Amino acid sequence: MLPFLALLAQAVAPVPAPAPTPTPAVSNPAMAPVKVRLDTAAGPIIIAVDREHAPLTAANFLRYVDGKKLDGVAFYRAVKVGDGYGLAQFGTRNDPKRTLPPVAFEPTSKTGLSHVDGAISMAMAKPGTAAGDFFVVVGDLKSMNAHDAEPGFAVFGRVIEGMDVIRRILGSPTLPTEGVGVMKGQMLAPTIRIVSARREP
Structure with missing residues (x-):
């Protein structure tokens, strides 16, 4: 299994789409999406967190929100893979005071969700290692879905307001010498602080 960074370097490629992929319909009103600001x-x-289609991954993210473990973290990485394509990553960066145990892997082949523009997904080294780091997709990057022998990444929701902010973060300055391996040149300088993460009424 390739580590997250190597897999990401190979997997991230823009895929033209004639129309946006609709989010699967909610069949259980009690599991309606939770809005997180x-x-x-x-x-x-x-963000609309999809508890019905990705219940384990959604619950993991909501544990970070409800425990206020994302307050004070930052967007720290911007991966640009073409004009209008890429991802912005944020999270706990393995801080032991913030990071919870890893969550079981829910591939897109199981959830029916997809790495379309605005999708939020879990960063991981391999399935079953995702914990407290997340990324938002800019553009259509369905190559990050599960396909063939590749597990892909676990989508669990979508940005419904603030994609202009995500695009500004993606376009923010990076340091050409910072980062290890494929992350070199992708580290934001300065990082973009998340002041608070809270459920919306």
Whole structure:
């Protein structure tokens, strides 16, 4: 199994799409999406967390929100893979005071979700290692879905407000010498602080 960074380097490729992929319909009203607001130094972002189609991954993210473990973390990585394509990554960066145990892997082949523009997904080294780091997709990157022998990554929701903020973060300056391996040149300088992460009413 390739580590997350190597897999990401191979997997991230823009895929043209004639129309956006709709989010699967909610069949259980009790599991309707939960809105989470990230107040960041670049502006607010609102995420619809999909508890019905990705229950384990969604619950993991909500544990970080409810435990206030994302307050004070940052967007620290911007991966640009073409004009209008890429991802912005944030999270605990393995801080032992913030990071919870890894969550079981829910591939897109199981959830029916996809790495479309605005999708939020879990960073991981391999399936079963995802914990407290997340990324938001800019553009259509369905190559990050599960396919053939590749596990892909676990989508669990979508940004419904604030994609302009995500695009500003993706376009923010990076240090050409910072980062290890394929992350070199992708580390934001400065990072974009998340002031708070809270459920919306």
